[in-house]
Amino acid sequence: MTSAHTGLAPTRQVLSNGAVVIAKQSGMTPAVTMTVGVRAGSLHDPDERLGLTHLLTKVLDRGTSTRSAEQIADELDGRGVTLSISTTRHVLSLSCTCLADDFERVLELLGDVVMHPVFPDAEIETRRGEVVTSIRQDEDNPAVMALETLFALLYPNGHPYGRHAKGTLETVKRIDRQALAAFHGALVVPSSLSLVVVGDVEVPWAVEAASKVFGSWSGPAAEPDVVPPVRQGPSRRRTAVPMTGKSQADIAYGFTTITRADPAYHAVVLMNNVLGQYALGGRLGSSIREKQGMAYYAFSAFDANVGEGPLVIRAGVSPANVDRALASIDEEVAVMASGGVTEREMEDSKLYLVGSMPRMLETNAGIATFLQNAESFGLGLDYDVRLPGLIQAVTRDEVNAVARRFLDPGRAAVVVAGPYEPQEELSA
Amino acid sequence: MAAHVGADRLAVRETILTNGLKVLTQEVRTAPLASVWCWYRVGSGDDGPGCTGISHWVEHMNFKGTERIPREQVKGIIERFGGSWNGYTWLDQTTYLETATRDALDQMLFIEAERMAYCLYDPADCESERTVIISELQGGENEPEQLLEIEVTAAAFKAHAYHHPTIGWLGDLQRITRDELYGHYRRHYVPNNATLVIVGDVETEDVLRRVDRHFGSIPPGTLVPPLRTVEPEQVGERRVKVSKEGTTGYLRIACHAPAIGSQDFCRMLLLDAVLTGAKGLNLWSSFRTPPPQRSARLYRALVDRRLASSVGGAMLPTRDPFLYTLSMTATEGTALAVLEEAAMAEIDRVARDGIVEQELQKAKNQLRARLVLENDSVTNLAHQLGYFETVASWELAASLPGRIEASTLSEVNAAAARFLRAINRTVGWFEPVSAGDRQASVGLADGPGAPEEPR
Numbered sequence: 001m002t003s004a005h006t007g008l009a010p011t012r013q014v015l016s017n018g019a020v021v022i023a024k025q026s027g028m029t030p031a032v033t034m035t036v037g038v039r040a041g042s043l044h045d046p047d048e049r050l051g052l053t054h055l056l057t058k059v060l061d062r063g064t065s066t067r068s069a070e071q072i073a074d075e076l077d078g079r080g081v082t083l084s085i086s087t088t089r090h091v092l093s094l095s096c097t098c099l100a101d102d103f104e105r106v107l108e109l110l111g112d113v114v115m116h117p118v119f120p121d122a123e124i125e126t127r128r129g130e131v132v133t134s135i136r137q138d139e140d141n142p143a144v145m146a147l148e149t150l151f152a153l154l155y156p157n158g159h160p161y162g163r164h165a166k167g168t169l170e171t172v173k174r175i176d177r178q179a180l181a182a183f184h185g186a187l188v189v190p191s192s193l194s195l196v197v198v199g200d201v202e203v204p205w206a207v208e209a210a211s212k213v214f215g216s217w218s219g220p221a222a223e224p225d226v227v228p229p230v231r232q233g234p235s236r237r238r239t240a241v242p243m244t245g246k247s248q249a250d251i252a253y254g255f256t257t258i259t260r261a262d263p264a265y266h267a268v269v270l271m272n273n274v275l276g277q278y279a280l281g282g283r284l285g286s287s288i289r290e291k292q293g294m295a296y297y298a299f300s301a302f303d304a305n306v307g308e309g310p311l312v313i314r315a316g317v318s319p320a321n322v323d324r325a326l327a328s329i330d331e332e333v334a335v336m337a338s339g340g341v342t343e344r345e346m347e348d349s350k351l352y353l354v355g356s357m358p359r360m361l362e363t364n365a366g367i368a369t370f371l372q373n374a375e376s377f378g379l380g381l382d383y384d385v386r387l388p389g390l391i392q393a394v395t396r397d398e399v400n401a402v403a404r405r406f407l408d409p410g411r412a413a414v415v416v417a418g419p420y421e422p423q424e425e426l427s428a
Numbered sequence: 429m430a431a432h433v434g435a436d437r438l439a440v441r442e443t444i445l446t447n448g449l450k451v452l453t454q455e456v457r458t459a460p461l462a463s464v465w466c467w468y469r470v471g472s473g474d475d476g477p478g479c480t481g482i483s484h485w486v487e488h489m490n491f492k493g494t495e496r497i498p499r500e501q502v503k504g505i506i507e508r509f510g511g512s513w514n515g516y517t518w519l520d521q522t523t524y525l526e527t528a529t530r531d532a533l534d535q536m537l538f539i540e541a542e543r544m545a546y547c548l549y550d551p552a553d554c555e556s557e558r559t560v561i562i563s564e565l566q567g568g569e570n571e572p573e574q575l576l577e578i579e580v581t582a583a584a585f586k587a588h589a590y591h592h593p594t595i596g597w598l599g600d601l602q603r604i605t606r607d608e609l610y611g612h613y614r615r616h617y618v619p620n621n622a623t624l625v626i627v628g629d630v631e632t633e634d635v636l637r638r639v640d641r642h643f644g645s646i647p648p649g650t651l652v653p654p655l656r657t658v659e660p661e662q663v664g665e666r667r668v669k670v671s672k673e674g675t676t677g678y679l680r681i682a683c684h685a686p687a688i689g690s691q692d693f694c695r696m697l698l699l700d701a702v703l704t705g706a707k708g709l710n711l712w713s714s715f716r717t718p719p720p721q722r723s724a725r726l727y728r729a730l731v732d733r734r735l736a737s738s739v740g741g742a743m744l745p746t747r748d749p750f751l752y753t754l755s756m757t758a759t760e761g762t763a764l765a766v767l768e769e770a771a772m773a774e775i776d777r778v779a780r781d782g783i784v785e786q787e788l789q790k791a792k793n794q795l796r797a798r799l800v801l802e803n804d805s806v807t808n809l810a811h812q813l814g815y816f817e818t819v820a821s822w823e824l825a826a827s828l829p830g831r832i833e834a835s836t837l838s839e840v841n842a843a844a845a846r847f848l849r850a851i852n853r854t855v856g857w858f859e860p861v862s863a864g865d866r867q868a869s870v871g872l873a874d875g876p877g878a879p880e881e882p883r
Contacts, residue, residue, distance in 0.1 A: 031801055077721070077790065080706060080798055081797070120718040132759075136676050205610050279503035347520020350598065351507070351510070352510055355529055359511070362458070363804045
């Protein structure tokens with residue numbers, strides 16, 4: 001149980017090889033959640049082998065130097081454990097939850113998968129087929145097509161945030177065992193790894209078990225991720241992705257903003273909450289869903305990272321309503337930029353963001369995600385205690401300043417994917 | 429090591445108010461939170477002809493203000509306590525929830541009491557919501573798997589109201605009137621048709637006093653009996669094909685399956701774990717974590733053999749007999765007929781030869797773990813109490829782990845032979861057609877081995 005005064009107060013230990021172990025005991029269920037984060041994201045995919053990290057997430061746990069894919073599957077399945085492996089631009093993540101009694105054995109297996117994968121050729125072929133199918137499914141999905149196209153507009157000229165994380169049918173073909181092993185050897189290294197253990201396990205034991213698994217592993221020193229700066233769009237950019245077999249069109253509309261380390265971070269979080277999150281989609285939801293009945297979803301999302309992250313507005317609307325929905329988004333964006341937020345909105349959003357922390361930190365998985373994120377951005381072990389103060393300290397002027405700085409319909413990137421006949425000015 | 433777990437959770441307590449409202453409370457002190465759910469025994473299985481989708485639409489209308497909560501103040505009551513709120517409608521139930529810090533308990537109960545009896549149904553709001561719901565339906569139609577699910581379910585049920593999708597048919601959504609919505613609301617939203625669940629860091633006596641203050645004066649209503657139609661026994665395999673523009677083929681196989689009250693339910697749950705990995709029993713949370721399935725029979729036969737890129741199974745607790753469903757995505761370049769042949773070979777094999785003891789033990793281990801993992805928050809605990817009380821009884825949920833453990837190999841194999849047999853199946857294909865042929869159509873599929881339409 002977490003008291004409001006002391007917070008989570010997790011234990012953090014750096015092993016001699018640089019690997020970080022963070023542990024927190026919690027007793028809601030007789031279970032343990034483990035997450036591994038490695039700074040080996042798809043940012044590092046070579047252009048000609050785009051999708052390498054994504055394919056790596058599919059084959060990492062399909063065989064190690066001492067276990068076959070089948071053995072790994074049997075060990076996990078027999079304990080009811082699902083190991084999820086995924087990647088963002090910056091972080092390769094592995095996570096699983098097991099019964100507390102299985103903690104040590106599952107951690108040992110997790111370590112084996114992280115440190116000693118062998119990428120069998122037959123497994124690469126099977127999972128490549130799954131990735132190819134998944135790329136083809138995306139081509140048929142208006143929401144995915146709208147977002148992917150938007151990122152290409154926001155991050156042009158080969159910027160790593162603008163590339164398809166899954167790769168293309170062409171680039172995925174070129175990924176082989178050698179490329180996967182080379183990527184793993186260079187980037188999946190102890191000094192860029194953090195392990196978080198949360199659950200029904202005593203902290204000293206968790207740290208000892210982690211040190212036993214990862215302590216003697218060695219590898220080259222890790223370099224920090226470098227992201228090229230991105231220029232805010234000088235003018236409005238618009239693209240249509242016609243998909244005539246579909247019932248509904250997906251709109252993705254956005255701007256580039258700031259990095260996670262930017263002092264304005266919490267001001268943008270608050271502005272985004274008012275614009276497109278609070279209750280059911282903030283001002284955007286009120287206008288497009290509640291008042292005009294045009295969409296089942298209309299909201300905005302903000303994601304800051306090592307590089308300048310996007311603020312993306314999304315809505316799914318009938319083809320006949322695309323122009324009206326775009327006009328409403330333009331209006332809400334312009335009104336926020338010129339008028340900012342009200343005192344009442346500031347107060348409401350602050351109460352919500354601060355008040356939602358106990359929910360966010362209720363489950364083992366919720367705590368593990370929070371701690372992994374704090375470690376990833378160097379926010380400190382007391383970040384859960386400091387966060388309410390950081391949110392409370394944001395002023396209305398600061399929120400209004402970031403609204404003016406980033407929101408401008410005249411500089412938005414706009415994509416419509418779906419059964420929509422583009423007018424001349426909206427064509428690619 | 430795990431001995432202290434459970435000390436933070438007290439037993440569930442059941443209380444029935446004089447107006448018939450059943451109240452389930454459980455004190456859980458692991459976080460300073462409370463979760464309130466209000467459940468109604470009305471779902472899309474209660475939507476009558478011409479009114480498909482009405483239960484779901486009523487759910488939407490019940491977020492639009494009440495006599496004492498003006499429409500513009502609906503948002504914010506729970507948010508100011510950092511809370512989240514939501515609702516959902518499915519075959520047998522409609523439910524609403526709030527989870528927030530425990531200080532919000534009174535506000536949460538107030539909202540649910542208002543929702544039970546005093547919603548407004550402003551005609552303009554009904555019209556505005558009509559287009560929101562049609563947008564929700566069309567967003568779903570963008571997903572080939574959802575289109576296929578709707579066609580397969582409709583083909584599997586020719587008489588029972590599980591036939592139509594929860595969201596309803598477009599034609600009905602275009603015609604349902606405000607008065608029909610309000611009438612449906614008033615018939616079903618009565619305390620004696622509801623279950624109120626409160627789980628969290630609260631004092632039971634205090635909760636019950638507040639519940640009585642908010643709900644005690646709401647009069648009971650005349651209970652509407654469930655629609656009486658029983659689905660006739662299926663007498664032969666049914667097939668359906670969706671031919672629509674797309675990139676990927678999908679296969680779906682649905683078998684009529686036992687309801688939650690049947691002894692066979694847990695046996696089918698174990699069988700599903702053997703075929704596609706255990707999911708657990710919590711509709712609110714279980715499906716957010718993929719099942720452990722790498723060693724499951726259909727995963728090894730279809731995914732590891734490169735015929736499918738994904739395989740899933742669903743055996744869900746329902747009041748009346750529903751479906752056990754298997755769904756697969758064909759890998760790029762794999763014909764649906766080839767995928768179906770391989771899937772059917774596995775299904776026929778398990779129906780004929782059953783599973784082995786080792787598989788049964790693994791399935792039990794998986795379910796034991798999943799049932800622990802899916803009860804990791806006050807929201808999930810409260811969901812399970814209300815869900816099972818609505819489709820059967822909350823005590824049944826507590827008995828399920830024991831029923832799963834007690835299931836024997838011969839019982840599971842008898843269930844496999846009975847429910848997976850060919851004449852009990854409906855087989856559906858989503859066959860993508862090239863962008864040149866954009867006319868969507870739904871028709872009967874050819875059997876496997878029959879000539880395929882040009883792609």
